[in-house]
Amino acid sequence: GAGVSQSPSNKVTEKGKDVELRCDPISGHTALYWYRQSLGQGLEFLIYFQGNSAPDKSGLPSDRFSAERTGGSVSTLTIQRTQQEDSAVYLCASSPDRLSGNTIYFGEGSWLTVV
Amino acid sequence: AQSVTQLGSHVSVSEGALVLLRCNYSSSVPPYLFWYVQYPNQGLQLLLKYTTGATLVKGINGFEAEFKKSETSFHLTKPSAHMSDAAEYFCAVTPSFFGKGTRLHILPSKSTFGDGTTLTVKP
Numbered sequence: 001g002a003g004v005s006q007s008p009s010n011k012v013t014e015k016g017k018d019v020e021l022r023c024d025p026i027s028g029h030t031a032l033y034w035y036r037q038s039l040g041q042g043l044e045f046l047i048y049f050q051g052n053s054a055p056d057k058s059g060l061p062s063d064r065f066s067a068e069r070t071g072g073s074v075s076t077l078t079i080q081r082t083q084q085e086d087s088a089v090y091l092c093a094s095s096p097d098r099l100s101g102n103t104i105y106f107g108e109g110s111w112l113t114v115v
Numbered sequence: 116a117q118s119v120t121q122l123g124s125h126v127s128v129s130e131g132a133l134v135l136l137r138c139n140y141s142s143s144v145p146p147y148l149f150w151y152v153q154y155p156n157q158g159l160q161l162l163l164k165y166t167t168g169a170t171l172v173k174g175i176n177g178f179e180a181e182f183k184k185s186e187t188s189f190h191l192t193k194p195s196a197h198m199s200d201a202a203e204y205f206c207a208v209t210p211s212f213f214g215k216g217t218r219l220h221i222l223p224s225k226s227t228f229g230d231g232t233t234l235t236v237k238p
Binding site: 004035043045105106 | 151157159161205207228
């Protein structure tokens with residue numbers, strides 16, 4: 001497709017289980033970002049991939065969170081031993097590169113509910 | 116360091132009335148500023164952005180915003196609200212830095228978003 005694609009769109013999981021969220025960026029975009037938005041909150045930056053450079057993980061809230069980007073394209077965000085406070089919308093975005101004010105394009109998000 | 120403050124988590128206007136959504140920012144380096152809109156059950160969509168040059172920027176759906184450095188503001192306006200404008204609006208700031216020569220680069224991983232303003236349009 002033409003846009004950023006995320007799956008699953010909705011996920012309900014039990015506390016303590018692991019979840020994986022997938023992001024397919026726009027073809028050719030070298031930069032990929034993960035954000036999350038908790039209910040009633042603004043967007044919170046999680047992690048940023050740029051080409052083959054080491055990712056910027058400064059936003060990951062705990063070591064239960066990790067992300068990979070294979071082949072410079074698809075990315076997976078993994079949350080281990082989920083907690084109720086992990087319930088949020090997880091948004092993926094991509095952009096052509098990090099230069100010149102390029103806009104980042106968001107997917108529609110993966111809605112995670114931890115019960 | 117940078118921050119974004121959106122004044123008013125909820126704004127309600129009548130159809131046809133002026134829309135004004137306020138955004139103030141702080142940034143230790145020249146900022147790039149963005150407004151995004153999120154319609155119900157949809158992802159974020161860029162409305163407009165300011166990088167350099169003209170301080171009054173026009174976006175989609177008749178929205179515009181003016182960058183006022185002296186006031187550290189980037190308020191979003193639309194002269195006449197339409198029912199379809201009902202959505203949540205986010206202001207975002209991204210720091211820039213000077214790369215080679217005078218070209219400005221951005222650090223998109225460091226984007227900071229406001230908490231959002233929900234716009235309601237009454238018939």
